[in-house]
Amino acid sequence: MRKSKKMLSLFLVFVMILSMLTGCSKESNESNKRNDSNETNVSEESDASKESDETRQDEISNQQNDLSDELSKQEPYVVKIAMVGDAATDDCNAVAEAASKITEEKFNTTIELVRFGYGSYMEELNLMLASGEKLDLFTAFRLSVTAGANAGQIIALDELLENYGQDILADIPKEDWKCTSLNGSIYGVRNNKELASGYGIAMVTEILETLETDITEIKSEEDLTALFREVKEKYPNVYPIVTDRGTMEWYNAYLDPLGGDFGVLEDCTTDSSEVVNWFDSETYKELVNVRHSWVTEGLMMPDPSTNSENATDLLAAGKGFSFISNTKPGIDGELERQIGKNITVLEITPPFSLTESLSNMWYIPPNSQSPDRAMQVLNEIYSNPELTNILINGLEGTHFEVVDEEKGIIDYPEGVDASNTGYSMAAWAWPNELISYTWTMDDPNVWTDTIAFNKSAINSKGKGFMWDSTAVLSEVAACTNVKAKYFNSINTGELDPEEAIPKFVEELKRAGVDTIIAEKQRQFDEWLDSQE
Amino acid sequence: MNGLTARNNGMSGWEKRMASNIQKLKKIKQFIPLYLMMLPGVLYLIINNYIPMAGIIVAFKQFNYTKGIWGSEFIGFKNFEFLFKSPDSWLITRNTICYNFAFIVIGTIGAIAVAVLLDEIKLPFAKKVYQTIILVPFLISIVIVSYIVYGFLSTETGFINNCILKALGKEPVSWYSSPRYWPFILMIVHEWKWIGYNCILYYATIVGIDKGYYEAAVIDGANRLQKIKYITLPALRPTVIILTLMSIGNIFRSDFGLFYQVPMNSGPLIDVTNTIDTYVYRGLMENSTLGMSSAAGLYQSFVGFVLVLGANLLVRKFDDENALF
Numbered sequence: 001m002r003k004s005k006k007m008l009s010l011f012l013v014f015v016m017i018l019s020m021l022t023g024c025s026k027e028s029n030e031s032n033k034r035n036d037s038n039e040t041n042v043s044e045e046s047d048a049s050k051e052s053d054e055t056r057q058d059e060i061s062n063q064q065n066d067l068s069d070e071l072s073k074q075e076p077y078v079v080k081i082a083m084v085g086d087a088a089t090d091d092c093n094a095v096a097e098a099a100s101k102i103t104e105e106k107f108n109t110t111i112e113l114v115r116f117g118y119g120s121y122m123e124e125l126n127l128m129l130a131s132g133e134k135l136d137l138f139t140a141f142r143l144s145v146t147a148g149a150n151a152g153q154i155i156a157l158d159e160l161l162e163n164y165g166q167d168i169l170a171d172i173p174k175e176d177w178k179c180t181s182l183n184g185s186i187y188g189v190r191n192n193k194e195l196a197s198g199y200g201i202a203m204v205t206e207i208l209e210t211l212e213t214d215i216t217e218i219k220s221e222e223d224l225t226a227l228f229r230e231v232k233e234k235y236p237n238v239y240p241i242v243t244d245r246g247t248m249e250w251y252n253a254y255l256d257p258l259g260g261d262f263g264v265l266e267d268c269t270t271d272s273s274e275v276v277n278w279f280d281s282e283t284y285k286e287l288v289n290v291r292h293s294w295v296t297e298g299l300m301m302p303d304p305s306t307n308s309e310n311a312t313d314l315l316a317a318g319k320g321f322s323f324i325s326n327t328k329p330g331i332d333g334e335l336e337r338q339i340g341k342n343i344t345v346l347e348i349t350p351p352f353s354l355t356e357s358l359s360n361m362w363y364i365p366p367n368s369q370s371p372d373r374a375m376q377v378l379n380e381i382y383s384n385p386e387l388t389n390i391l392i393n394g395l396e397g398t399h400f401e402v403v404d405e406e407k408g409i410i411d412y413p414e415g416v417d418a419s420n421t422g423y424s425m426a427a428w429a430w431p432n433e434l435i436s437y438t439w440t441m442d443d444p445n446v447w448t449d450t451i452a453f454n455k456s457a458i459n460s461k462g463k464g465f466m467w468d469s470t471a472v473l474s475e476v477a478a479c480t481n482v483k484a485k486y487f488n489s490i491n492t493g494e495l496d497p498e499e500a501i502p503k504f505v506e507e508l509k510r511a512g513v514d515t516i517i518a519e520k521q522r523q524f525d526e527w528l529d530s531q532e
Numbered sequence: 533m534n535g536l537t538a539r540n541n542g543m544s545g546w547e548k549r550m551a552s553n554i555q556k557l558k559k560i561k562q563f564i565p566l567y568l569m570m571l572p573g574v575l576y577l578i579i580n581n582y583i584p585m586a587g588i589i590v591a592f593k594q595f596n597y598t599k600g601i602w603g604s605e606f607i608g609f610k611n612f613e614f615l616f617k618s619p620d621s622w623l624i625t626r627n628t629i630c631y632n633f634a635f636i637v638i639g640t641i642g643a644i645a646v647a648v649l650l651d652e653i654k655l656p657f658a659k660k661v662y663q664t665i666i667l668v669p670f671l672i673s674i675v676i677v678s679y680i681v682y683g684f685l686s687t688e689t690g691f692i693n694n695c696i697l698k699a700l701g702k703e704p705v706s707w708y709s710s711p712r713y714w715p716f717i718l719m720i721v722h723e724w725k726w727i728g729y730n731c732i733l734y735y736a737t738i739v740g741i742d743k744g745y746y747e748a749a750v751i752d753g754a755n756r757l758q759k760i761k762y763i764t765l766p767a768l769r770p771t772v773i774i775l776t777l778m779s780i781g782n783i784f785r786s787d788f789g790l791f792y793q794v795p796m797n798s799g800p801l802i803d804v805t806n807t808i809d810t811y812v813y814r815g816l817m818e819n820s821t822l823g824m825s826s827a828a829g830l831y832q833s834f835v836g837f838v839l840v841l842g843a844n845l846l847v848r849k850f851d852d853e854n855a856l857f
Contacts, residue, residue: 129597130822151821152598246796260818303687306708306798366598473824477815478618484814485802489709510619 071107077370079103079377080112082125082138084429087115091422095394102387107376113391128367129153135367136374139429140360145180145187146259146468154363156185160375165189167383178464179358188361189378192432194450196353196457198327199252202335205342207235207321215346221252221324222290228299231321239301241294242320244311246304248291248492250324252349253283256460259355259467261476262483262513263520268460269352273528275521277513279490280505288501291493304492312338327351329449333442351457355465362431378431385435392436394423403440411440465527472519475512482507591826611827614815620806628807631715631791632783635722636776642727644768647734648760663735666728674725674789681721681794709800718805721794722787730775737771738764773847773854781840784808784832808832 087095096113103109116124121141128135140148148154161169168189176195180188201224208215211234213227228240255278256268264278278284294300301307301320311323316339325331327347335343364374381387393400393410399421400410412421427433434447443449469476486504489495560567591611593604615621646666653659669677684691685707693704707713745763754762786807795805806814812828840856848855 132600150596152596155598246798303706303708305800306687306706306796308682308686308796473821474614474617476818477614477811477824478620480818481618481620481802481806481811481814484797485799487799489799494709507619512617 071376072105074108074373077107077109077373078112078134079109079136079374080114080134081377082121082128082135083113083115083426084118084121084139084141085115085424085426086117087424088422091394091399094398095390095423098395099387099390102384102390103377103380106380107373109373109377111377129365132367134369135365136370137362137364137368137378139191139362140188141429143363144259144359145182145361146466148363149182149185149187150468150470153365154187155366155368155371156187157189157364157375158186160364160371161186161189164372164375165379165382167379171382175459175464176358179355179466180361182466182468188363189382189431190358191360191362191428191430192382192434193360193428194328195357195454196328196351197357198347198351199250199349200325200327200345200347201322202315202325202331202343202345203322204315204320205344207231207238208344210234218346218348220348221287225290225293225297225299228294228321229297232299235321238318239314239320240299241322241324242301242311242314243304243307243492244323245309246307246488246492248304248324248488250326251284251287252324253287254349254352254458254460255283256354256462257356258462258465258520258524259469261467261469261472261516261520262479262508263517265460265462268354268462269458271461273461273524275517275524277505277508277517279501279508285497285501288490288493288497291491292495292497293493295493300493303494305488305494315339315343316341329453330442330446333446337441351453352460353454353457354460354463357457357463360428382431383435388430388432389436392427392430392433393425394421399423400437402437407444408437409440409444410437462524464531465524467520468523469516472512472516475515478511479508479513479516482511587826588830590823591830593823595822595826607823611821611823612831614824615808615812615828615831618811620811623803624806624808624811627804628786628809629783631718631786631807632779634719635726636779636783638719638723639726639730639779640772640776642723643730644734644765644772646727646731647738648764650731650735651738651764652756663728666731668728669725670729672725674787674793677721677725678789678793678796681717682796685717708796708798711801711804714795714801714804718790718794722790725790733771733775734768737768741767769851770854773851774856777840777843777847777856780843781836783839784835786810788813 081096092113092115096111099113100110103111118141122143125138125141125143127133143153145154149156157165171192172190176190177186180186180190201218211227211230213230215227218224218227224241231238231240254267254269256265257278258264258275262277263275264281265272265274266276266278266281266283291300295304301314307314311320312335314320315323325335325345327345328351331345332343335345362378364371364378368374381391396402397413399413399416401413403409403411412418418424425439427436430436434450438444438446482504485507486495486500490497490500490504587601590601590604592606592608593601593611594607595601596604599605650659650663653662672680682690685693687693687704687706687708690707692707697704705713707717741763746759749759749763786809788809791805791807792810792813795801798805808828808831812825816825844856
């Protein structure tokens with residue numbers, strides 16, 4: 001008996017050692033292979049790169065010349081990029097190869113690109129980060145600076161930006177850096193896209209044109225009631241307003257959620273710095289009272305909070321007339337592509353900008369063996385339209401075709417569309433969509449409009465504040481569960497706010513919402529003081 | 533003096549042990565092929581279930597990706613706080629345990645009933661057809677199940693409101709905002725999905741019962757019900773005990789899909805559909821911290837472990853033969 005026990009333990013040790021060894025050997029094999037392929041690539045490409053280097057040298061000053069010369073003579077390195085959105089592995093490799101031609105010439109760096117679908121991206125990313133797998137650059141998608149930095153998933157970029165990110169530093173204004181920094185260090189490079197959001201209502205144009213109500217007079221959600229009444233009268237089979245899979249999360253109000261998790265600025269355009277419970281605020285009550293009146297008048301679809309269909313599908317099927325939408329340049333086109341009908345988007349709340357408006361950004365994880373090289377590539381993607389176009393749109397001929405060279409307008413090649421392309425587009429998730437091509441279905445001026453839109457946006461008083469929930473995570477978990485119970489049914493007007501809100505607020509209080517708000521107020525005041 | 537005798541005894545004892553060991557080795561030799569057959573299973577268990585157990589430590593740490601599992605800061609039981617601090621703690625624990633208890637009781641009775649009925653069917657083809665039909669729901673993804681349920685319960689277009697309640701002249705029910713029906717709906721959906729799978733083991737046991745017993749019973753003039761009562765059910769007893777003990781180990785875990793997807797995450801139903809798993813998912817979705825989710829998992833496993841030990845102790849007291857260990 002004892003012997004067999006000994007045998008077992010010996011065996012265990014053996015298995016463990018074996019598994020450790022196999023783990024190691026695989027890795028070293030892979031890295032060897034990588035190095036090999038790099039070297040062969042380099043020798044093949046070096047001639048070409050020398051030639052084009054010479055043609056460019058005239059334009060660049062001597063000093064920069066030295067630097068770029070130095071960068072192109074670095075050791076070969078592979079920068080691995082993780083990006084969101086579906087794409088076939090072969091297509092990713094082909095795109096990475098095309099992109100590598102540019103980065104290889106400049107930095108002797110090749111690009112490896114992996115993409116994951118929206119549903120699995122965070123999971124795959126967490127696995128990569130936890131296992132220490134090689135990764136040099138990744139796009140933030142539901143990973144905030146605070147969470148990432150506190151958990152050690154991302155590294156500070158200040159020095160790297162100073163050394164290799166001059167183009168990025170020159171382009172991003174100072175106040176934007178605050179939104180991606182924590183405790184004075186920069187952790188993320190925000191994407192250059194629309195950096196604010198307005199709110200309003202998206203309506204089917206065809207129906208709207210037959211109505212008499214003057215929509216230019218609409219200045220709040222309450223003003224919509226008359227419009228909806230007319231829709232109901234003229235089109236009894238169409239719901240005047242529908243929800244999006246049971247939610248109506250957007251409000252026509254200047255709400256700044258200050259990083260989420262309860263505790264908000266009720267009107268972020270005023271000078272008040274009081275953090276309040278949104279669900280206990282007057283603005284919220286007024287908003288949901290109006291929505292409740294839509295439900296009682298039969299203007300809202302039945303069972304709004306358990307509707308399992310997308311608002312866009314309901315409009316497409318002719319069942320619905322409108323839904324509460326966000327607004328930004330090109331939103332009409334975006335919705336028209338999804339719905340297949342002409343859509344009019346009326347802006348009720350002009351654009352304003354929050355910390356969250358800048359939540360699409362790029363990080364460098366501690367997994368990177370050479371953050372310097374990652375930053376060089378990031379800077380190039382941000383500033384080089386040629387490289388950005390390849391990464392955003394894929395390969396010319398395979399994934400897109402140039403329609404108008406001068407204006408930079410592209411379209412799918414014949415036989416390819418959004419449903420069967422091997423390299424799906426997610427321009428907004430790349431660092432700088434504003435220097436890329438526009439598509440035929442977009443307004444050709446969409447990028448210039450976006451820049452104007454960003455400039456016109458009102459900045460929230462809380463823009464730049466970074467909420468750290470670590471101290472109150474238990475309360476947040478409890479309150480989030482309470483919120484799940486009431487949120488959709490009150491927001492969509494299904495429950496009578498007079499009865500439901502007091503219950504909701506009472507339960508939130510029991511779950512510790514006041515502790516969260518007090519903590520947020522403390523952090524917010526501290527941050528405000530540090531700003532002056 | 534004492535030491536000397538001890539040494540002497542030790543010597544002789546050692547020799548004895550050697551002898552018996554050699555005998556044992558010979559016996560083991562006989563079973564080497566069996567041990568080899570066991571090897572892949574054991575390897576799988578060790579690699580997949582035992583080695584990762586070291587990761588339990590994450591539940592007591594403020595996990596930091598850069599510092600790694602061992603380097604992260606130790607914070608004791610702080611990660612567990614969120615499970616007990618909430619006013620909903622009692623509710624989610626009650627829901628989890630009550631649902632699982634009901635599933636175990638009703639599930640066992642249902643599965644045995646189906647297994648007995650299957651055994652009574654004599655036509656082999658019909659038997660295969662029924663078995664397959666009962667098993668199909670088990671193979672359907674829970675997301676699809678949730679839409680099948682929606683097809684029945686949708687207020688506007690659902691089968692129950694449109695075809696049954698209307699025909700009976702009753703008012704349509706808004707199912708997804710009426711919590712009182714859901715304990716039953718969940719029970720039915722769970723049984724519908726699992727009964728085919730659960731009855732397999734019982735059915736296999738019934739098939740394995742010596743036919744001689746039944747023949748003897750027939751000669752003694754027993755009818756069908758009596759055969760079931762006096763032969764089939766007592767023969768199933770050990771299987772029932774083992775399967776129940778094993779499900780008690782999971783009584784603190786809930787079928788996430790059943791409690792989250794099937795009610796379509798509907799807010800008004802949360803009081804009757806919130807279990808430990810859905811609470812953790814909702815609470816940590818926005819603020820993912822590895823430590824807290826590990827803590828929840830460890831808590832569930834630990835309670836399950838204690839309950840299995842306790843249940844086994846009870847079984848050993850009343851029916852020593854059938855205890856697991």
